[in-house]
Amino acid sequence: MSSVTITIDGIKISAEEGMTVLQAAQANGLYIPNLCNHPDLRPAGLCRVCVVKQDDWKITISCKLPVKEGMVISTEDPAVQQIRKNTVELLIANHPMTCLTCEADSKCELQRVAHYVGITPDSINRYRRSVRSIPLDTSNPFFDIDHNKCIMCGICVRTCDELQNINAIDYAQRGVASLISTLGNKPIAESRCESCGECVVRCPVAALATKKSLQPMREVRSICSYCGVGCGIHLGVRGDKIVGVRGDQENPVNRGSLCVKGRFGYRFINHPERLTTPLVKKDGVLVEASWDEALDRIVEKFSEHKGEKFAALASARITNEDNYLIQKFTRAVMGTNNIDHCARL
Ligand code: SF4
Ligand code: SF4
Ligand code: SF4
Known part of the structure; x- marks a missing residue:
């Protein structure tokens, strides 16, 4: 693949042919604000925040603009700055202002973009009417959906479609009532969602957020x-x-x-109920035992059941080497081919 040279805000950079201006900027460590772009997904051109001026005349979105030899891009042109600021003002017009207690605080892309484009208290209030109050969807055991924080970037929808091929979620409704929804607007736990969480980790705000998550040390x-x-x-x-x-x-x-x-x-x-010692059955009741006692019991009982009376079911949660040993033990020690593996269930 051949490379081209383009200029962004007076800085000459080289880019691979086929790249977009946004990708070329990112590959060269230059920041162009954006909200709906994700490196794992095809460009969608939805949020309109990544606008730039091309060759001093055309204002367009950089996530869909292919690089061309000699192209001159401005990200700081006053018209560009005004457009992206207006766009962000509209995005936060009904967005909750609960940053301190928000799951995404300090890693929120909306916060980052708002700082970058110069949002002030005045610009927040310019379009502000009310905050949405759609009930949270807490049906999934691992993550919650807060539509009130959603900026409709579509990253979750494209992740579920392009990466996971599940299509559990999509856009629903129209205009200001638009939201990300499941088929029939059912709780996510009743949809075809497989709870992989791939959408959650890509959501740029906390509209999709892991339940009860603590920051690691x-x-x-x-x-x-x-x-x-x-x-x-x-x-x-x-x-x-x-x-x-x-x-x-x-x-x-x-x-x-x-x-x-x-x-x-x-x-x-x-988990407090996790077993931490072997259990041995005594008078019909499982009681805690030492490893020596448990292993002696296994030897005693296995010796009584050699041959076709015995069968072993190996596990996908142990190593290949351990699985190999189980089949070897079953065949060579217990004298039977009755060996199977849970991956075949
Ligand atoms: S968690 Fe559910 S909705 Fe999200 S990507 Fe996975 S399957 Fe799709
Ligand atoms: S190793 Fe298997 S169970 Fe673990 S995340 Fe990967 S696919 Fe899922
Ligand atoms: S839930 Fe998150 S990823 Fe999905 S559209 Fe809303 S903000 Fe974007």
């Missing part, structure tokens, strides 16, 4: 232990407790994506 890089795909994860840790999981963008297996189990299925780790 540190992160530990690891591998999801739920299945053989082996997705890379970062465990968010606070004290000695895991408080969150995020996908590892650098891991070639999943490139940051996770399914519902890897992203949200970590609460068992610190």
Whole structure:
């Protein structure tokens, strides 16, 4: 692929042919404010915040503008500044102002864009009438939907469509009543949503937000232990407790994506009912036992049930090596081919 040279605000940068102006700017460390763009998704051109002036005459959105040799772009032209400020003023005209208690505070793209375009108390009040008061959808066990904070960027809809191929959500209604909804406007838990959370992690505000989430004190890089795909994860840790999981963008297996189990299925780790010692049945009741006692009992009972009376079911949550050992043990020690694996269920 050949490269071209373009100029943004007097800075000459090189870009690959086929890139958009926004992508070229980002690849060169230049910020053009935007809200509906996401590197994992096709450009949508919905929010109109990324407007620029091209070759001193045409005002257009940079996320859909292909680079061309010699192109001159201004992001600071007064007309551009005015348009994007107006656009942001309209976006926040009915947006809640609860930043201090908001899940997205300090990582909110709307906050970042509002600061950048120079929103002031006066400009907030210019179009402000009232804040929407649509009830929260708390039906999903892992995340909540707050339509009142939604800026209709469509990132969630495109994530569910382009990346997940599930299409659980889409736009509904018209004009100021527009919102992101499920088929038949049912609670998300009753839709075809698989709770992967891919939309949640991409939402630029807190319209989609994880339930009960605490900020981690540190992160530990690891591998999801739920299945053989082996997705890379970062465990968010606070004290000695895991408080969150995020996908590892650098891991070639999943490139940051996770399914519902890897992203949200970590609460068992610190659950008070989690088994921490073996249990052995005595007089029909399971009681705590030492590992030595439990292993002796296994040897005793397994010895009585060798051959076709025995069957083993291996697990996707253990390593390939452990699964290999289970089949070897079943065949060579227990003398049967009755061995299967939960992945075939
Ligand atoms: S959680 Fe996953 S399946 Fe559900 S709406 Fe979001 S992207 Fe779609
Ligand atoms: S829920 Fe979030 S990602 Fe979806 S349209 Fe609203 S602001 Fe955008
Ligand atoms: S995140 Fe899902 S697909 Fe990835 S390893 Fe864990 S369980 Fe498997």
